[in-house]
Amino acid sequence: MAFLVSGTLRVAAQIADAQDSLGRKGKYSVQGPRVALNLSSPEVSASTVAILESVFQTLGFESCQRREASVQDFLEELAGFREQLDAHGVPMGCVLVALVAPSGQLRQPQKLVRELSGCEALRGCPKVFLLLSSAPGAAPKPGTFLTGLSELCGRCPHWSLLQLLTEVFCRTAGESSGATYCPVLQSSLRGALCLGDVDPWGPEAFREELAQFQARLDTRRSPVSCALVALMAHGGPQGQLLGADGKEVRPEALVQELSHCRALRGCPKIFLLQACRGGHRDAGMGPTALPWFWRWLRAPPATPSHADVLRIYADAQGNSSGGFTPGSCDQADILMVYAAAEGCVAYRDEKGSDFIQTLVEVLRATPEGDLLELLTEVNRQVCELDVLGPDCNERRKACLEIRSSLRLRLCLQA
Structure with missing residues (x-):
């Protein structure tokens, strides 16, 4: 009887999922x-x-x-x-x-x-x-709203409809004469709506988005002081980002997309990467037997096995390396922050990413601090967390990886 009920519920759930377009x-x-x-x-x-x-x-x-x-x-x-x-x-x-x-x-x-x-x-x-x-x-000529919507629909098929409309609104408000005019939208959508043939979370979309971002920066009339890009996706075993279509792209390739931006020459470029870099689930180093007993004794929590390491890549004679250093970019003024160590799982739950949430809390508390020092504090707090993955019943540890070629101290708020 239990088997019959279970099977019936499973079939009903499948039918409901098929009928639910979201x-x-x-x-x-x-x-x-x-x-x-x-x-x-x-x-x-x-x-x-x-x-x-x-x-x-x-x-x-x-x-x-x-x-x-x-x-x-x-x-x-x-x-x-x-x-x-x-x-x-x-x-x-x-x-x-x-x-x-x-x-x-x-x-x-x-x-x-x-x-x-x-x-x-x-x-x-x-x-x-x-x-x-x-x-x-x-019969007047169609205005900025319709012409902009038509042009963007063909040029950016991977954008969600809300992204498209926001860009069109920006153009319409910018080109309206006299009093400022801007369209308005009202939405009760429950999810992303992408009507193009390209998945909005595919690798091609990542690259295209950064190319569009670079083009917009290069056409700005006012100078740019800093750029921040957050990349959130599934990750492959070798650290590559995986799109919803299963295709891969190296995060370093996306970083290079912005390295040619004229507006960002000599400016800091920050990349936040929330993605797995492998399948290893780090149990950490420290007391693991009888965890309730160690908690009663107030023993220090386990430490991620990848923590407390500082690696510096440099040429002893101060010469250019003449190529890429493995795993990094041959480019100055870049700061990359990975949510997981190399080869490890990046954790998140229904509330979001521990890395991003902790980063927001630290930046709000000390917005004028040096960013590298603040990220070190973020990593300390993340390392103290005990995380539980969706397919693992045992507590695991997470550790950030920070890669920097910044040439000056970076404070996001004076």
């Missing part, structure tokens, strides 16, 4: 059909409608419907659209609805949004609404 990874699965609707009033220009359809196609929406109606009939049109989706018979992957009308006419958009919220075919699926106002009269 899954367990904090990211929407949009493998089902993607349907878009362009609902516009007769006053909207043809150029605006055309660029919207181009955006739909770039985002991978196979079915793009176009309907023209007065604003008063928008609710009725959405009701018909909902019935069509429910009659389709299969769960949708995502729906995108563009509602375009002259300025001031979309007075109660929440009623239009609620019309699709009750759609059975869209239960648990992301529903995206573009509420666009358009100037009546002559």
Whole structure:
């Protein structure tokens, strides 16, 4: 009987997971059909409608419907659209609805949004609404918002939709004339929504993101004093970062991506890496038998076996090494902080990363301190923790690894 109940629960869980487009990874699965609707009033220009359809196609929406109606009939049109989706018979992957009308006419958009919220075919699926106002009269050229959205959708397919919109908002606010204008979004999404064909956490996305970051820095008019990059991913046995697609990239290659940045020449570049560097789970060095007895005696906790080591790579004659030092970058002014020692597991739980949380606490307590000294304090606190991995019932130890080629003291706050 217990076997039957267990099997039934397991099957039910699998069915529930299949029906839940969010899954367990904090990211929407949009493998089902993607349907878009362009609902516009007769006053909207043809150029605006055309660029919207181009955006739909770039985002991978196979079915793009176009309907023209007065604003008063928008609710009725959405009701018909909902019935069509429910009659389709299969769960949708995502729906995108563009509602375009002259300025001031979309007075109660929440009623239009609620019309699709009750759609059975869209239960648990992301529903995206573009509420666009358009100037009546002559057909104007599409503004910064639409042109920027169209360009970014094609150039950055691995970005999440929230990333895309944030960048578009920045451009729109920067190019608006007169009073500052910026679009607004309201979100109740429960996970990341990426509509492109590239996984937002793949190695290619890491490299592309850093290339985009470098390009933005090089085009800045004001000088840059410091750059900080946090890389969080699964890690391979040789220290490589693993994307969600299983492909690999060396963190040193990502560091080199920024070494060519003109704006960062001579400036400190900080990299925080939260990723496993192997599968070893360090039990530490110290009392392990009868742990309750040692705690009663207030014995010092076990020490990570990789702790208390300082290694310095240098040429005795002060010459250039003429190449890469194994495991490091032949580049000055770089600070890399690994959440785990070489070959070891990097731990995190439902609350997040012990490394990142401890770093935040230390920086808040002493924001004006020397960063290398603060990171040493972070490592001390991390080394004192007893961690418990998801597939290990015994307490384990963690230890940071700090690699620095900084040429000056670095204080993030004066």
